[in-house]
Amino acid sequence: MKDSLRGVLDAALSTGGDFAEIFLEDNRTHAIQLLGGHVETVNSNRAHGAGIRVFHGLNAVYAYTNDTDPQGLLRCARQAASAVADGGSVQTAPPLVSPQLPAPFVCLQHPSDVAGKRKVEYLRQADAAARAVSAEIEQVSCSLSDSEQEVTIVNSEGLYVEDTRIRLRMACVAIASDGKEKQQGHEAPGALMGYELFADRVDPTQVGRDAAQTAVTMLHAPECPAGVMPVVIDNGFGGVIFHEACGHSLEATSVAFGMSVFCDKLGQKIAADCVTAIDDGTLSNEWGSLRVDDEGMPTNRLVLIENGILNNYMIDKLNAKRMKMPPTGSGRRQSYALAPTSRMRNTYIAAGNDDEAAMIATMGDGLYAKKLGGGSVDPATGIFNFAVSEGYLVKDGKIVSPVRGASLIGKGADILLQIDRVGRDMKMAQGMCGSISGSIPVNVGQPMIRVKQMTVGGRV
């Protein structure tokens, strides 16, 4: 295997490329959806292929194929090489060597050892718990998906790395209706582990109950008033604010090309003193953790912002050359069909010292965003937006009413400086992050935080 892959690397370098890499992947996924209390669909998919990347200076060629026979890989390598025509000296790959890697993440109950019927049982627990919350719960959709991704990553620096990533995630969407309107609640916990998830971290009953509770609360909530006001954002998925408002703009994908608002700001104050933010790929079995990134480099714990000062960017191998800085184990991709680039792993604002109850009690009139939905950002301008999936109106420091339909917008650079309280109880939640190298699992997280002023979208 190593010899034939070395030959493929040589073919990829044969037209003058200065670096070549092969990413081989076999990914078996199994997904079950329970809808309206019955198993609606069950799907077993097997993705299989290889992506070959060639660097030439600061530029990259990528080709991929499903045909992973030695001949298929050679054809793919030659295809990539054909786009590089340097005419200069041709390099060859050294013997491939497996480096010492961090210990693999433990998987105790492998997905293939768990019977389908037992998987369905977890879904039924969530479904029943959601329906038990209220007669207004009209529909419940629960899904469970596990995946086993086996990768082999080799490159012309002589690297040979094999890794297996086993992930499991449950999702529950509950819909409440009063006959005229519908509102939904959503929970989706997961981890980089097998079915021990349900013994260690996730109670399906709680998942169903939480989703349904949000749906029912929102069904009876009036529209959120629009305006500029102080906002308290709860822990857990609230961390998506940092992910969107700041995280994407710290990825080399935008920084290396001078397209981020945080370019040339290393060592400078970009956030309030109370803000320390971390991107950590090493956390035990977390959804966004990786033993090695998709370029074969062990992941690390990267302090992005320390007490308001920008310390690090997230950097992949190619942009490391462009930025003349070392890569940070942040090279990620959805699958062999996409070239890797700098991406987040588990990104969170670290715990601070402020009391959560006092944070709301002293905020005056504003919005308490208990749960956030997803969001997006334009890294060039830093303008972000996200949806508040469960929000409460605060008057004179007291929660007075749930509100629906709120969204939060602003500029990342402004919002980081506007954070004036950071709570003590940091919690993470799971999401799928979409960017140029596809959709990948990440954790977002934070303790409860308070932002002095934010634009809240809603009804006037």
Place this chain on the structure above:
Amino acid sequence: MQNKSVNDTAAVSAALSGVKPMIMDDFIRKLFKEARAAGFAVAEAYLTENESFTAVAMNQEITQYSSHVTRGLGFRGLYGGHMGYSSTEAFDDDAVNWLVQGAMDSATLCEDPTKPFIYDGTEPVAQMNLTGKDAPAEEKLAFALEMERQAKAYDPRVTQVGHNTVFTGNVRVRIVNTYDMDKQYAESVCGAYLQPIARDGESTATGMEIRFERDFSALNAEQLAREAAKLAVDALNASPVPSGSYRVVIQNLAMTDLLGVFSGAFSAESAQKELSLLKGKLGQAIAADCVTIVDDPLREDGFASRPFDAEGVPSARHTVVEHGVFKTFLHNLKTAHKDGVPSTGNASKLGYATSVFVSPTNFYIEPGDKPFDAMLADMGDGLVITEVEGLHAGANAISGDFSLLSKGYTVRNGKRERPVEQVTVAGNFFEMMKNVRTVGSDLRFPSGGIGSPSLDVGTLSVAGKAEE
């Protein structure tokens, strides 16, 4: 690579077209034989074969260049009265077993009480020409470089061009089943997009344009780049408006995005699963008189066109909303049987791997006869929304509620006044469709099957800066 070093790119095209043709007939025969032996009453294979080419240029260099050839097979079959699904991209010794065993496990667990179908129709389907003329790789690379040059040449304040991309792709779809159905079609697309970044003092603004065509030669680098650059430059020094109720025209591209998010409500599958507010509204007025919505897979200029759907059912044009009245849900065989109507041919799959679901094809609001400028003149004072962001989060496909970060400009006395950013526009899609005052004449299909002209939607809530 620098442009001059990419001189052997014809070889890439040759490599793409020269890949051994997919000889899958033997594999399918073996698969169906094993499926029958395992107890499947009916079995079906859905195959896709894809080729693509993508190049990204930045600072007059081709910074990314990628190409691929892939194939995949989705298998499904009736086993014990239930539909089982599985798929693979590997065609090794284990593949047939993986597919048959996976689909058996799937069907065994399945409890869906709705009767599943595999289509037994073998009638001929429409002959459609969905392929166009590609261009040599050198020409495509030159196009990407030209787009960047033209965007920067438009205005000195355009300092960078992000996502400056050109791409082409071909897909072949084939459905084969044990009812002797064997249908296929091929489709190709050429496209380009870019996001110029304009800077003026402290202000940064971006614009985004995208175009799909069948023939590469129909793409115009200069025109596309200038349009995108104009969007960025025009948005410089934008600021929020005070929060309040505003008269609003939603421009065609933003309206296309909104229609896309809420198109799911027209699916019979959504309705049967209690996920659509349109359930029970057939025959009722759900939009203003001036609104007619069509689903037409047979338009050859659409990018969701096809002669038959993901179950092999022949395509047909359907008027979904006629002068405001809701005429039909979109169906596949399963949902149609449940509602006692014929399938509308809207069975869809994302690639080869997913289960069959229901989705629109070329789904659009029929254009009216009012030019865009005349719509602004009619509005007098108000806002034009040119772009909406964060649809996956800020728009609730089930309730119809949306609260979206938006860009646009103010209109005074029927004329464009100043650019607006960092505002959210909120409303309810279904309420909004009832309040549509005018449908513009400027229908566009920017990047796929969903299309819309600009709409004057009456009044919406806008959150911006604190009221003055």
